[in-house]
Amino acid sequence: MDKIKILVTDDHPMVLEGMQTMLSQIGFVIITGLARNAYEAMELIKANPPHIVITDISMPEISGIEFAAKVRNEYPGVKIIAMSTFNERSYISQMVQNGASGYILKSASKEEIEEAILTVYEGKLYMSVELELNKKEQQEINKIPILTSREKEVLALIAEGFTNPQIAAKLFVSPYTVDSHRKNLLTKFEVNNTAGLIKLAARYGLV
Amino acid sequence: MDKIKILVTDDHPMVLEGMQTMLSQIGFVIITGLARNAYEAMELIKANPPHIVITDISMPEISGIEFAAKVRNEYPGVKIIAMSTFNERSYISQMVQNGASGYILKSASKEEIEEAILTVYEGKLYMSVELELNKKEQQEINKIPILTSREKEVLALIAEGFTNPQIAAKLFVSPYTVDSHRKNLLTKFEVNNTAGLIKLAARYGLV
DNA sequence: GAAAAAATCACCTGAAAGGGGGATTGACCA
């Protein structure tokens, strides 16, 4: 098997060092780059596309969430593993929403990182065992609907309390269009009214 | 000034030890009890009502949130300071909702605990400076509406996606009554539809 | 025991949302 190419992005030098050390101890992995921010990372990905990008979630300028969206958009083949110090479920949801395939804590052991890389490399979803997520919650994350960008816009405006006509005016489209998006949202979330929709969206960190 | 009587509740013996040491260094404070859970705490409160209860949020069996509600209900004069390791805004909201007057982190310094006790003793609201809450967020917490128990029930059911008639059936009351509660919720949250209501309720950790 | 708060019920109105159905256009993609 060829070595799995990994790029790591984190704004803390200490974490980069630590990851480098740990990854270098994993035989089937080769580090193609270490970046301190999303810009550097994009350059390095362009120069030498890795299989997997491991990125911190909270970074200045461009957050890991935006970065993930950018990577998925421009390099759909590149898998993303999100990394954070905290156990924030809403972040997990957002990362998954934006294309992440894995989620680990910075306190993860070498073994766990190894497992995460292998799992994600095989195209599966990896969630840190230390995230106190039970089976049920994992299933829940797997069923977070994928929304189109327009749907996200409409969802955000619904959550703000705007009505269909108001949203239509803001987006310069027909109220019928907004209504269609709204109905699609209800279908995707498998709920039958706005209350259920917003509750789920809030739980998943989408609003 | 008489000494301020304090009772501490936490399921971690280490924390109890630490609090005891710290509190004993504060001149105007006297510890009336150390409890490892809500049951013990209720007994101790009954035997010798303190001015302030400092309680951990996450405890087995009865959480700090339920415990706070119980204390406020049975001993309205007793002030509550919530304590946790995490900076979870939704917990803060829930504690405030259930009667807490203060919120500190377990990493708080002696000085901070001292300040928290004094502030709460004077009937004011104290929020740990280490909680990275800006002024705006503090104001936001101050304006979380206080809901009646019936309103909380109705809110929860609305969030579940039930309609007024369905909720009425569940609660064995008239749909008109549910409608009244719903309207009061909209008024209290200062929103004009369900979407805004659920979004705020979710942000405040009420659903 | 009076006052305040919470919970209950009622009606009217118009606006909005929910549940169906369908149609068109353009983009991307295999």
Add this chain to the structure above:
DNA sequence: TGGTCAATCCCCCTTTCAGGTGATTTTTTC
């Protein structure tokens, strides 16, 4: 170049919601 998807638009009908106004009863509080 046919297929899928996103985004747009349209109409039907029924239910629910939101805003207003007012009332009674029970519980809590002082």
